Structures are given as structure tokens and as C-alpha cells.
Amino acid sequence: MASLAGDVSAPGPREIVKLLAPFPGRTAIVTRIALICALTVLVTSAYGTPEAAISAYVVFFLNKPDRVTSIILPIALLVLVTTIVGIVMIFAILCINEPALRIASMALLSFGLLFMTSASKLKPVGAIVAMVVGFGLDELGLAPVGEAATRGLLYAWLMVAIPVGAAILVNLVFAPSPRRLAGKSLARRMRLAARRLNGTATDAERAAFEACLREGDHEINTWLKLSKVEGTSTQDDFAALRQASASTTAILIATDLAASEPGARLPDACAAKLAQTMEQMAAMLDAGGYPVDVAVDLPETASNAPLAALVLTDLRAALEHFAEPAPEAEAAKSAPAPAEHAPARGGFFDEDALTNPDHVRYALKTTAAAMFCYLLYQQLDWSGIHTCFITCYMVSLGTTAETIEKLTLRIAGCLIGAVLGTAIIVFVMPTLASATELLALVFVGAWLSAWVAMGSPRIAYAGMQIAFAFFLCVIQGPAPGFDLTLARDRAIGILIGNVVVYLIFTRVWPVSIASQIDTALKALVAQWTRIAHAADAATRRALAAGALAQYGELRQNLGVIHYEPSWVRPAPAWIASRRRALAELGAAEGPLVLTAGRAGAAADARLRALAQRIDDGEEVNARTAPANDNAADSRVSALLDIIDARFGQIALEARAAEISEDLSALKETRPDARP
Incomplete structure (x- = not known):
């Protein structure tokens, strides 16, 4: 997640072949x-x-599909x-x-x-x-x-x-019924997470894992609501499967961090046991049911490294409480507000229809x-x-x-x-x-x-x-x-x-997609700020699923901006700054979810620095933020260090891209010195 985002060109022959490959459904x-x-x-x-x-x-x-x-x-x-x-x-x-x-x-x-x-x-x-x-x-x-x-x-x-x-x-x-589609989709997520965790995933499965991570859980939750309308799910089934959807989001995020960061990697025996449990749960979901009373018995070789221990704790909690809905009072208290970029619900017309x-x-x-x-x-x-x-x-x-x-x-x-x-x-x-x-x-x-x-x-x-x-x-x-x-x-x-x-x-009145990108970026920063302060797991997972889906939409919008004619398209510096901001948001996703509720001031500082770069393009040092109250927690400090390291790598890539563009422009404008 530490590479510049949004650099999406027209698909070539090899990519078209990949896009035409079959997928479930x-x-x-x-x-x-x-x-x-x-x-x-x-x-x-x-x-x-x-x-x-x-x-x-x-x-x-x-x-x-349903x-x-x-x-x-x-x-x-x-x-x-x-x-x-x-x-x-x-x-x-x-x-x-x-x-x-x-x-x-x-x-x-x-x-x-x-x-x-x-x-x-x-x-x-x-x-x-x-x-x-x-x-x-x-x-x-x-x-x-x-x-x-x-x-x-x-x-x-x-x-x-x-x-x-x-x-x-x-x-x-x-x-197919929406209940069946929801179960199949949850099972697919569990299988992909299992193969990503134990290192057996193919290139196609890694791409599918990334796609599942970016699609959020909106479609699955919609299918679950429709299954109630159709009568194929009871209220208890609906609550359990909705919790399972949130749990898969947590599993995907933790698995992605474990697979991409050496310091968060789990021992082979531990990863194999977790992957086996995920495969068994996926089989139950494929059969039309859902797992309950999940017990995760791990070998004694579980890692004591701070990051690996944090990932293991999050994975274990998500698996053991996979389909156990929170009590109604707690669920109502922790229900997230709608995303800022989303239109108001209930009305036929959009909020800005007349303005x-x-x-x-x-x-x-x-x-x-x-x-x-x-x-x-x-x-x-x-x-x-x-x-x-x-x-x-x-x-x-x-x-x-x-x-x-x-x-x-x-x-x-x-x-x-x-x-x-x-x-x-x-x-x-x-x-x-x-x-x-x-x-x-x-x-x-x-x-x-x-x-x-x-x-x-x-x-x-x-x-x-x-x-x-x-x-x-x-x-x-x-x-x-x-x-x-x-x-x-x-x-x-x-x-x-x-x-x-x-x-x-x-x-005639050309409309650049730039305004949509800026609005969505600011909404995404605000969403991650709320995630950083979310103390309970239910709120954190619900907000994170929405933020992951927003990232995918933003990446696609940045990818199509090159279709705009030169008189409509923003300046290259504007595009580069938004690609960098989106890449930084992607780099901070996993660590922010795992530090949620424990690194408020430090996480806020990094997000404020990112938001300020979006507003005025200035370099802001997130390390000048006030010290975090939980800085003594080695696990939180290690996750914040991951964010800083990824931000630094992205900054180097951005500067390298600027230098390359400047050299290209210099070659194009260099005067001909021949006599």
C-alpha cells in the first residue's frame, strides 16, 4: 500500500485478458x-x-446478481x-x-x-x-x-x-437468492484471507484479495437486508451474518498487514492454524450456514513481537466472535453516522439538486x-x-x-x-x-x-x-x-x-472530475479521523469498511482524469499531490484500524498533515505533533512507525516522479545547439 495511487492507464492486451478472466457469479x-x-x-x-x-x-x-x-x-x-x-x-x-x-x-x-x-x-x-x-x-x-x-x-x-x-x-x-450470495461472498473472503495469510495465494488470488478489501461490505449488507424482505433470513440470521460481514472486514485488514509487513508476520505454525480455521468457516458459509462458538487453539510458538501480537489478537477476536452480534443497546450506541460524501437518505432528490x-x-x-x-x-x-x-x-x-x-x-x-x-x-x-x-x-x-x-x-x-x-x-x-x-x-x-x-x-461547460476528487478526499480523511477515535470494535469495523470502499472509488476517479482534455484537466502538480494523498491514506489504513482508540493525538497529527497537504500542497511534518498519551505502548508505537516509514517511502517516490518529469520537460525544451 506504499506506492503512488491513481496512475491507471488504458488497459493493455495482457490486462484485458486478466479483466476477462472468470470470477464467482x-x-x-x-x-x-x-x-x-x-x-x-x-x-x-x-x-x-x-x-x-x-x-x-x-x-x-x-x-x-441477486x-x-x-x-x-x-x-x-x-x-x-x-x-x-x-x-x-x-x-x-x-x-x-x-x-x-x-x-x-x-x-x-x-x-x-x-x-x-x-x-x-x-x-x-x-x-x-x-x-x-x-x-x-x-x-x-x-x-x-x-x-x-x-x-x-x-x-x-x-x-x-x-x-x-x-x-x-x-x-x-x-x-440466486440474496442470502445465498451473501454467504458465498463471505466464504470467498475467508478463503482468500486464509491463502494470503499462509503465503499460498497465487497472483490472481492476491488481486482478488485486494479487490475484496476495497469493495467494502455495502453489497453484502444490502443482500442481507433483501434476504429479510424475501423471507430467506430470520432476524437472528440477519444479525449474525451482518456481524460476520463486519468480522471479515477486520480479518482482511489484519491479514493484509500481516502479509505486507515483516514485523507483523505471524509464525508459520500459527498462520497455518488460523488459515485452517478460516477454511473450515468458509465451508460452513458455503453450505448455507454460519459458524458459531469458534475456538482458535494456537500453538505455543505464537510470536511475542509487538506488531505480530497485535495482529494475532485482532484476528483471534474476529474469528472467535465471528457471528456474535453485539447487544442491541451497544449496537445502537456504536452505529456510525453516514459518510459525509454520501447523499442524504430518504429524499428522492439530492441535497444540491436546486443549487x-x-x-x-x-x-x-x-x-x-x-x-x-x-x-x-x-x-x-x-x-x-x-x-x-x-x-x-x-x-x-x-x-x-x-x-x-x-x-x-x-x-x-x-x-x-x-x-x-x-x-x-x-x-x-x-x-x-x-x-x-x-x-x-x-x-x-x-x-x-x-x-x-x-x-x-x-x-x-x-x-x-x-x-x-x-x-x-x-x-x-x-x-x-x-x-x-x-x-x-x-x-x-x-x-x-x-x-x-x-x-x-x-x-460547453466542461466539468472536471477534480472537484469530486477533492470532496471525496476530504471526506475520506474525516472518516479515518473518526476511525482513529473509535473505541469499540463494531464502530471501527463499520467505518473502516466504508473507508476502504471510498478509497477504491477515489483511485478509479484519479485513474480516469487523464481522459480529460488539457483545457479541462488540472495541472500535473495538482494530480501528483492527490495521488500522493491517496497513497498515504492507503498506507495508513491497516495501522490506523489496529491503533484505533489508543493513538488519538498521534493519529490526528498525521491525518491533519495529510489534509493540509491536500488544501495547500505544503509539506507538513507529522512528527511535530504532541506526544501520544499511550506512547509507552510498544505496539502502538510500532504501528505509528509503520505509517511514518510508508509516508517517507511515498515522499521519495513522489520526488523521484517530479525529478523524472522535470528532466523530460528539460529534454523537450532544450535548444538545438547545432550550427
């Missing part, structure tokens, strides 16, 4: 998505509904789309015979829905709803007659209703891009490129860095999907003789696309675009199609939409 959700896509195409083919490719693409937004969310989300989206279509019908009465008024209504509704996409809980599906509204109003222009217009709006509703129905059916039968101009600007920019593309293909009378209109809603995001990153992935995915779709039209379609064979082809294409889309965020959007381009090329009607012109036009439309969004989002 990936095959299951990918197969479900492919099956739902095939069923969606089957229904659209049977009833001859238009835009079957978009219906198949909507499936990618409806599925989550059964409950994968049913609730489609139902909520269908209710929302039904409401929106009802509103569109009201507008249709007023503007069915007035093209100018229809376009104005399209822009107005698009702006309103995109504003809510940016400033409310509508964010996950808002862009899809805006696209459906635009499609519905566009259908009015194609059929400006009452009955035909009503049929067009019905088709817009069916475009979402068909995949929703297929998703609910498949997920009811095949999706932050970026919400309005995002809605205006996306609407402007979509309406430009709409007018472009209408004026050119080239309806084949209407996908440029749809693409604008799919690629636009709140900041310039995120938009360009996703746009780059989408362009790459579009080219891959278009080439794949075109090759299938030329070489495979002529051999197909029935709709059944078309469904099999859709299943295979959806499976491959979903495999990419359900992976790392670094490549997920490419998978979404591969699916989009593939479906638009291959699904041309209720039977196999052979029109290469249609595939060409739709691919051109996608590329036009991407270019228009790029130009608008980089030239």
Missing part, C-alpha cells in the same frame, strides 16, 4: 442476460414489434415508463399535428428527465426513460394520425415492457446533443442513422473524464460489435433457415457481450456497446436479415452520436 449472470435477450427477441419476433434490437439492449440494465433486485428493478422501471408514456400521450394530444411543437415537447421532456437523472435517485435508469420518451414522440412524427400515433406510443411502451416481462420470468426461476448548476448543464448538454442528432438525420432524410439520437442518451455522464472514458470504450465496442455483426450477416445469416436459429445467434452474441459488460468498470461499457451494435446489425426483424446497408447506417449513427457528445461535453 460471472457465468451465472451472463447466462441469465443472454437467455432474457433471446426470450425478448422471441416475443418481439412473434408479435412483430419494432425496435426489437433496443428491447434486447434494455435487458442489460435490468439485471443484478433475485430480489433483479425483480424489483424491472417492475420499478416498467411503472416509471408507464407513467412517462401517459404523460407523453397528454403532450401528443397537443402536438400531434404540429412538428415544431412536437420537437419542443421532446426537448422539454428530455431536459426534465435528464435533470432528474443527474439530481435524483432516477440516475440508474433516467437516460433510458428519456430515450423512450424521445422515441415515442418521434413515432408521432412518423404517424401523425390519432390511431397510428397511439399504436406508436404502445410500441414505445412495449419496447421496455417485453424485456421487463422476460427478465422477471427468468430471474424468478434462475437468479448545483451542473445538474442543469448536464441536462442541457445531453438534450442539445440528442436534438442536434435528431434534426440531423431528419434533415438529411437518412433514418438509418437514427441510432445517433439514442447514443447521446447512453454515453453522456456527469463529468468530462467519465464521459470521454465511457465514450472511448463505447467507440471501441461499437467497432467490435459492428464488425462482428457484419461478419455474421455475410457468413452466418445465409445459412440460417428459421427464427429459432436466429434466437440461438442472439443468445451467443448477448452472452459474449454480457461477459465483457458484467466485468470490471474499466471495460464494462465496451461490452454494453458491443451488445448495442451487434443487436442493431443482427436483429433486423422477426426473421434473419441480410441488409448490410442497415448495419452500416446504424454503426455510422452510433459513431456520429459519440462524436457529437464528445464535442459538446468538452467544449
Whole structure:
């Protein structure tokens, strides 16, 4: 954890292979998505509904790993789309015979829905709803007659209703329960910790261990809450498994310190015994239960070294009280406050919905891009490129860095999907003789696309675009199609939409991700300050899990900042200082958790020094802090020394990086001395 963070470049071929490697649950959700896509195409083919490719693409937004969310989300989206279509019908009465008024209504509704996409809980599906509204109003222009217009709006509703129905059916039968997913995830954490502790972990397992450490426990706790809703967990099971989730966080942190610091390393016999206990507990979790009354009998060779003894104490306590929830009074007293960077819970709109101009600007920019593309293909009378209109809603995001990153992935995915779709039209379609064979082809294409889309965020959007381009090329009607012109036009439309969004989002009110990074960094420092003062284990573990997840999000945001154009991106010195601050936070994680409640003043001094460097970039010496009341505790002193040593190493790396950049700049600007 002592290296500079956030230096994340575009993935190379070797890294892409790693990102495409299987992980637990990936095959299951990918197969479900492919099956739902095939069923969606089957229904659209049977009833001859238009835009079957978009219906198949909507499936990618409806599925989550667990059964409950994968049913609730489609139902909520269908209710929302039904409401929106009802509103569109009201507008249709007023503007069915007035093209100018229809376009104005399209822009107005698009702006309103995109504003809510940016400033409310509508964010996950808002862009899809805006696209459906635009499609519905566009259908009015194609059929400006009452009955035909009503049929067009019905088709817009069916475009979402068909995949929703297929998703609910498949997920009811095949999706795993949230209780099972929570148990499997806890078991995986225990196995990875066991192999990391005894030194048998492979490179892939070490990477998976780091990923588990950074993901926090939010997803597991959400699954546990959903298991109560579903009825697969009793109140006692819920409390025990929630405590198990917190215990795994403590186990991961202590294991990481033991594996990365020589002074904290446990003797081989002791580590082997702990790893064996973890493996046995993982087997119980995999079987659907959870371990209770855990007894850890360690050999007499347990280390007396201060750091190793502290790690051993923390690991032993987490294992022996693995699924023993704290008493209700203590749990209520120690419940952590929500993170500072998190939106207020309970409200539909974000706290800054009416004060932050970026919400309005995002809605205006996306609407402007979509309406430009709409007018472009209408004026050119080239309806084949209407996908440029749809693409604008799919690629636009709140900041310039995120938009360009996703746009780059989408362009790459579009080219891959278009080439794949075109090759299938030329070489495979002529051999197909029935709709059944078309469904099999859709299943295979959806499976491959979903495999990419359900992976790392670094490549997920490419998978979404591969699916989009593939479906638009291959699904041309209720039977196999052979029109290469249609595939060409739709691919051109996608590329036009991407270019228009790029130009608008980089030239008109560009929003750097820098402000988000600074806000999140300050919130993370405040979170670790609270952890340093947390006296009880329950509070410390809950806060630490959130802080670890925040670190992962910050690292990703710093990694995508290089996508921003030079006129939007902050200065190199700003980026370097934030990378250093994030690296220092990562270096202090394990020691701060283990010293929590015992090194308040000393820990505060180091965090204040870090916060001041974020504010003004000055070097601040944390050693000038007042002496810690518990300085006599050799274990606490040893952990603080680890923080100082890691900070020193990071400072050396930062200075080396600055010198390297200065030398590179000097070489570039050196005058030519030749005669």
C-alpha cells in the first residue's frame, strides 16, 4: 500500500485478458442476460414489434446478481415508463399535428428527465426513460394520425415492457437468492484471507484479495437486508451474518498487514492454524450456514513481537466472535453516522439538486446533443442513422473524464460489435433457415457481450456497446436479415452520436472530475479521523469498511482524469499531490484500524498533515505533533512507525516522479545547439 495511487492507464492486451478472466457469479449472470435477450427477441419476433434490437439492449440494465433486485428493478422501471408514456400521450394530444411543437415537447421532456437523472435517485435508469420518451414522440412524427400515433406510443411502451416481462420470468426461476450470495461472498473472503495469510495465494488470488478489501461490505449488507424482505433470513440470521460481514472486514485488514509487513508476520505454525480455521468457516458459509462458538487453539510458538501480537489478537477476536452480534443497546450506541460524501437518505432528490448548476448543464448538454442528432438525420432524410439520437442518451455522464472514458470504450465496442455483426450477416445469416436459429445467434452474441459488460468498470461499457451494435446489425426483424446497408447506417449513427457528445461535453461547460476528487478526499480523511477515535470494535469495523470502499472509488476517479482534455484537466502538480494523498491514506489504513482508540493525538497529527497537504500542497511534518498519551505502548508505537516509514517511502517516490518529469520537460525544451 506504499506506492503512488491513481496512475491507471488504458488497459493493455495482457490486462484485458486478466479483466476477462472468470470470477464467482460471472457465468451465472451472463447466462441469465443472454437467455432474457433471446426470450425478448422471441416475443418481439412473434408479435412483430419494432425496435426489437433496443428491447434486447434494455435487458442489460435490468439485471443484478441477486433475485430480489433483479425483480424489483424491472417492475420499478416498467411503472416509471408507464407513467412517462401517459404523460407523453397528454403532450401528443397537443402536438400531434404540429412538428415544431412536437420537437419542443421532446426537448422539454428530455431536459426534465435528464435533470432528474443527474439530481435524483432516477440516475440508474433516467437516460433510458428519456430515450423512450424521445422515441415515442418521434413515432408521432412518423404517424401523425390519432390511431397510428397511439399504436406508436404502445410500441414505445412495449419496447421496455417485453424485456421487463422476460427478465422477471427468468430471474424468478434462475437468479440466486440474496442470502445465498451473501454467504458465498463471505466464504470467498475467508478463503482468500486464509491463502494470503499462509503465503499460498497465487497472483490472481492476491488481486482478488485486494479487490475484496476495497469493495467494502455495502453489497453484502444490502443482500442481507433483501434476504429479510424475501423471507430467506430470520432476524437472528440477519444479525449474525451482518456481524460476520463486519468480522471479515477486520480479518482482511489484519491479514493484509500481516502479509505486507515483516514485523507483523505471524509464525508459520500459527498462520497455518488460523488459515485452517478460516477454511473450515468458509465451508460452513458455503453450505448455507454460519459458524458459531469458534475456538482458535494456537500453538505455543505464537510470536511475542509487538506488531505480530497485535495482529494475532485482532484476528483471534474476529474469528472467535465471528457471528456474535453485539447487544442491541451497544449496537445502537456504536452505529456510525453516514459518510459525509454520501447523499442524504430518504429524499428522492439530492441535497444540491436546486443549487448545483451542473445538474442543469448536464441536462442541457445531453438534450442539445440528442436534438442536434435528431434534426440531423431528419434533415438529411437518412433514418438509418437514427441510432445517433439514442447514443447521446447512453454515453453522456456527469463529468468530462467519465464521459470521454465511457465514450472511448463505447467507440471501441461499437467497432467490435459492428464488425462482428457484419461478419455474421455475410457468413452466418445465409445459412440460417428459421427464427429459432436466429434466437440461438442472439443468445451467443448477448452472452459474449454480457461477459465483457458484467466485468470490471474499466471495460464494462465496451461490452454494453458491443451488445448495442451487434443487436442493431443482427436483429433486423422477426426473421434473419441480410441488409448490410442497415448495419452500416446504424454503426455510422452510433459513431456520429459519440462524436457529437464528445464535442459538446468538452467544449460547453466542461466539468472536471477534480472537484469530486477533492470532496471525496476530504471526506475520506474525516472518516479515518473518526476511525482513529473509535473505541469499540463494531464502530471501527463499520467505518473502516466504508473507508476502504471510498478509497477504491477515489483511485478509479484519479485513474480516469487523464481522459480529460488539457483545457479541462488540472495541472500535473495538482494530480501528483492527490495521488500522493491517496497513497498515504492507503498506507495508513491497516495501522490506523489496529491503533484505533489508543493513538488519538498521534493519529490526528498525521491525518491533519495529510489534509493540509491536500488544501495547500505544503509539506507538513507529522512528527511535530504532541506526544501520544499511550506512547509507552510498544505496539502502538510500532504501528505509528509503520505509517511514518510508508509516508517517507511515498515522499521519495513522489520526488523521484517530479525529478523524472522535470528532466523530460528539460529534454523537450532544450535548444538545438547545432550550427
